[in-house]
Amino acid sequence: MMIYFLCAIILLMGCSVPPMYNKDYEPPSKGLLPYLQKGSMANFSNQGYSVLLYDAEEIGTGEQVKLLQVLNPNGESVRDFSEDMTKLMHLIVVSRDLQFFSHVHPDYEGEGIFRTALDLPYGGDFLFVTEFIPDQKGITVHKQWVRGEGEPPSIMDLAVSENYVETVGQVEFQLSVHPSFKELRSGEMAMLVFSYRDADTGEPIELEPYLGTGGHCVILDETANQYVHVHAVEGMSSSGSVMFHAEFPAAGIYKLWGQFQLKGEVLVVPFVIQVK
Incomplete structure (x- = not known):
């Protein structure tokens, strides 16, 4: 069906059909195909939503627990979430020098509040990226920097991989x-x-x-x-x-x-x- 759709657009535009090529090895950077491909990628915006972050301790375990509360543009707790890739929320945490990476899925407790155990390996700045779908508005991405307690390590320069x-x-x-x-x-x-x-x-x-x-x-x-x-x-x-x-x-x-x-x-x- 996609081939017929593309051909129909080409004919309506009065253009001739271009020569065939292997898109695996010659990916186009402009035109209809990239447009359709980008249409399936997330529009990374917070859409006016915010995520408040609270620290807590889970009794008896000593694990660091993060409470996250999602607010709509009016500052009210969000109650309607849809699954994105099988989860209601994706939380991605990376250190300032990108040496530490974690991708976890907080549990929803209702009233816009999520809970997750997260053990930061050392002190310093960490980027918290939360992805979720609130109020059927589409994928929403909120980013914030969080200061972890403790001694931060020496910042390592990011070097391009020598081999892949x-x-x-x-x-x-x-x-x-x-x-x-x-x-x-x-x-x-x-x-x-x-x-x-x-x-x-x-x-x-x-x-x-x-x-x-x-x-x-x-x-x-x-x-x-x-x-x-x-x-x-x-x-x-x-x-x-x-x-x-x-x-x-x-x-x-x-x-x-x-x-x-x-x-x-x-x-x-x-x-x-x-x-x-």
Whole structure:
């Protein structure tokens, strides 16, 4: 149906049909296809919603517990939430230097309040990104910096990965990019492909769905100002590889975390790339 739809638009515009090409290796950066692809990506705005953060201690465990209250633009507690990728809220926490990364799913307690246990590894500044769908308004993203107690570590410079192979658990992942790492440019659609295999034997393995899809990929620039969260493109992923479509908002150095699942365990695969 999509092919017929595209052809109909081309005919109505009075244009000739362009030559065929392999979109896996020559991804278009302009035109109707990227427009349709971007239409499936989240519009990352807080839409006037806010998230208040409270600290508490869970009795008897000593674990640090975070209470989050979601307020609508009028300052009232939100009571209507819809699931996004099987969860009512996604909380992503990263340290200022992007060395620490955590993706958790707070439990909803009603009256706009969520609760989660979260153990920050050290002191310093941490970016808290909350994603949720309130009042059927679509995906809403709220970002805030939180100061963790304790001594912060020395800030590490973010260095571009020397190679794009990383072993996590028993899985070896290799990242490839189309069009290529040297041709990654801001404002243009890129395809990120995570290929994977058994790290010991090199044999194929099968990953499990994670949060309703083949994988998630969170992307932040080195200042943590530019934020992208994309999901696997199921129709263009296959056994042994997971593909993501992403567009980098500005030039710079970015860190990305691919997230996958094997035998119930979430595997987080980090890489650092350069975008022109």
